[in-house]
Amino acid sequence: MEGTPPTAVISTRGLTKHYGSVEALTSLTLEVNRGEIYGFLGPNGAGKSTMIRTLLGFLHATSGGATVLGMDIALDSVEIRRLTGYLPGGISLYDSLTGEQVLDYLVDLQGREPRRRAELCDRLELPGSVLRRKVRDYSRGMRQKIGVVQALQHDPELAILDEPTEGLDPLMQHAFYRILDDLRREGRTVFFSSHVLSEVERLCDRVAIIRAGRLMAIHDVGELLARRRRRVMLRWRGTPDLSALPGLEDVQVDGNRVIGMLSGEVAGFVRAIASPSLEDLTIEPASLEEAFLEYYAPAEDAEKAT
Amino acid sequence: MSGRLLRQTLRWQRVRLIVILVAGIAWGVLIPIIYGAFSEVFRDLVDSGAFPRELMNFGSGSLFTLPGAVTLGLQHPLAIAMVAIFAVGASATAVAGERASGTLEVLLARPISRLTLYASILGALLLAVLLVLGAILGGMIGGSVLQGITDEIDLGQMPLVLLNGFGLWAAFTTFGLAASVSFDRPGPAIGVSLAYLLANYFLEILGSLWPDAAWTQDYSLFHHFNPGQILTGELQAIDLVIVFVAALVPMIFAIVIFPRRDLAAPA
Numbered sequence A: 001m002e003g004t005p006p007t008a009v010i011s012t013r014g015l016t017k018h019y020g021s022v023e024a025l026t027s028l029t030l031e032v033n034r035g036e037i038y039g040f041l042g043p044n045g046a047g048k049s050t051m052i053r054t055l056l057g058f059l060h061a062t063s064g065g066a067t068v069l070g071m072d073i074a075l076d077s078v079e080i081r082r083l084t085g086y087l088p089g090g091i092s093l094y095d096s097l098t099g100e101q102v103l104d105y106l107v108d109l110q111g112r113e114p115r116r117r118a119e120l121c122d123r124l125e126l127p128g129s130v131l132r133r134k135v136r137d138y139s140r141g142m143r144q145k146i147g148v149v150q151a152l153q154h155d156p157e158l159a160i161l162d163e164p165t166e167g168l169d170p171l172m173q174h175a176f177y178r179i180l181d182d183l184r185r186e187g188r189t190v191f192f193s194s195h196v197l198s199e200v201e202r203l204c205d206r207v208a209i210i211r212a213g214r215l216m217a218i219h220d221v222g223e224l225l226a227r228r229r230r231r232v233m234l235r236w237r238g239t240p241d242l243s244a245l246p247g248l249e250d251v252q253v254d255g256n257r258v259i260g261m262l263s264g265e266v267a268g269f270v271r272a273i274a275s276p277s278l279e280d281l282t283i284e285p286a287s288l289e290e291a292f293l294e295y296y297a298p299a300e301d302a303e304k305a306t
Numbered sequence B: 001m002s003g004r005l006l007r008q009t010l011r012w013q014r015v016r017l018i019v020i021l022v023a024g025i026a027w028g029v030l031i032p033i034i035y036g037a038f039s040e041v042f043r044d045l046v047d048s049g050a051f052p053r054e055l056m057n058f059g060s061g062s063l064f065t066l067p068g069a070v071t072l073g074l075q076h077p078l079a080i081a082m083v084a085i086f087a088v089g090a091s092a093t094a095v096a097g098e099r100a101s102g103t104l105e106v107l108l109a110r111p112i113s114r115l116t117l118y119a120s121i122l123g124a125l126l127l128a129v130l131l132v133l134g135a136i137l138g139g140m141i142g143g144s145v146l147q148g149i150t151d152e153i154d155l156g157q158m159p160l161v162l163l164n165g166f167g168l169w170a171a172f173t174t175f176g177l178a179a180s181v182s183f184d185r186p187g188p189a190i191g192v193s194l195a196y197l198l199a200n201y202f203l204e205i206l207g208s209l210w211p212d213a214a215w216t217q218d219y220s221l222f223h224h225f226n227p228g229q230i231l232t233g234e235l236q237a238i239d240l241v242i243v244f245v246a247a248l249v250p251m252i253f254a255i256v257i258f259p260r261r262d263l264a265a266p267a
Helices: A048-055 A077-082 A099-110 A117-123 A140-152 A170-185 A197-203 A221-227 A266-273 A289-296 A299-305 B003-012 B014-047 B066-075 B077-101 B103-108 B114-147 B155-182 B186-209 B211-219 B227-231 B237-260
Strands: A008-019 A022-033 A037-041 A063-068 A084-087 A158-162 A189-194 A206-211 A214-220 A230-236 A248-254 A257-262 A278-283
Touching (some): A008 A048, A008 A189, A022 A048, A022 A063, A022 A189, A022 A214, A037 A170, A037 A197, A048 A158, A048 A189, A077 A084, A084 A140, A099 A140, A099 B003, A117 A140, A117 A170, A140 A158, A140 A170, A170 A197, A197 A221, A206 A221, A266 A278, B003 B014, B014 B066, B014 B077, B014 B114, B066 B077, B066 B227, B077 B103, B077 B114, B077 B155, B077 B186, B103 B114, B114 B237, B155 B186, B155 B227, B155 B237, B186 B211
Parallel strands (some): A158 A189
Antiparallel strands (some): A008 A022, A008 A063, A206 A214, A230 A257, A230 A278, A248 A257
């Protein structure tokens, strides 16, 4: 490749994959930019893995096309995989090898130096004593850690991770999130599928939501969070004054307690309700859950949502 | 072909290969010893009419001559089983097994084309087959030396025996690997490959035991590997052509099919 590298690290145009009459992916068009952590969300069977496997050449598109790192997935699959790190969902490893042998074997086939291995093993708490044990003796979480290391050890330009925190304990999940934060800082691109909303919220710059093989929406996570409604709970001394609650919707009054959903700016709302008779105020963090659940809902509800 | 993949494939088979090589040498040594010790007894039995000659033959082999004994040694179920461990068992499970266990996608996430993967596995398995055949033939030469009967065979023809035998077993190996790249689970791949081997073997043995069914032998690949004929300087070039064409056809099938297959997520 010559000249400036393309901004879009992954670019799909009407990507479609059908198995006979089953529409696994239908006309999927999206772009993932360089240096972005891009979440790919959808319920089980939505087509997330199909999309990833098509990008990596395991599946052949029925129609449409895609480029990864500026290369065509149908023509340059081997070169794409040279520059990519991939963690399959529910990874399987060679049970008869030790963790270290698996990592050596796979990085050798990758044809690149395992520049990040030591750091990753350290951060994911995989000491030499663990790496020297046979994979068959590993727990699911340990296998997943090895999976993460094998995907990232050669410092790929693009990491494609299929449900990467599956099987990791909360501590290791956070260690993994910090690894992804560092990758983002270094300008690496991460495309990962998940159905864990909190981790998408925590990590992603943008998110695409897929359902039944169709792209339902693409959102900027920051904007989505800013626009989301927050659950607010207020308690007054005496009877609450409902006229001074700007932006509060779905209000429910229970004695001296008011519960509602706040949209828009928090600061203006807080200024407006400031009063000596206000006894307690709780504003829950904005969550993406509500937004995503609209897309996860049955077809007719989802159509209304779009 | 990837040298790393080839080496690793051989490494997976390492223990099995060592055991089979030792067994192959032992079996090979035993054949000339059995021939030396019992050929006269068998000949007398047949000449006396107490035992039908057909039952003293096995496939194209017999115990009446050393070349016949070499043929028998290579067509005996024990020798078949030794080579088939790699030509059928290992080849049929090579790709389908990795596919079923989920490791195939970890492997193919590397910059390796499916053709490279196929060629590397095939290369390793053919090498294993060649080594096992070499061990059995080497054992036979050793046994003949021990018995002092090397003058009964033309040792200079042994490379041709190896070549013909390799062609025969390459046909079963490429068939097994073609089945392996066509199925998602090793069970059906092993079943189809084993059925192919047994059908060929059945046709050959049936024809040798029942003169009226001798025509069935022409349809068996085993019939196109006759070490006895080669050792007496009567190699039929057509036999070589048939076994190598039989090896080539599944190879072409696999080369066409494997890269075009969709590898969906393992169930």
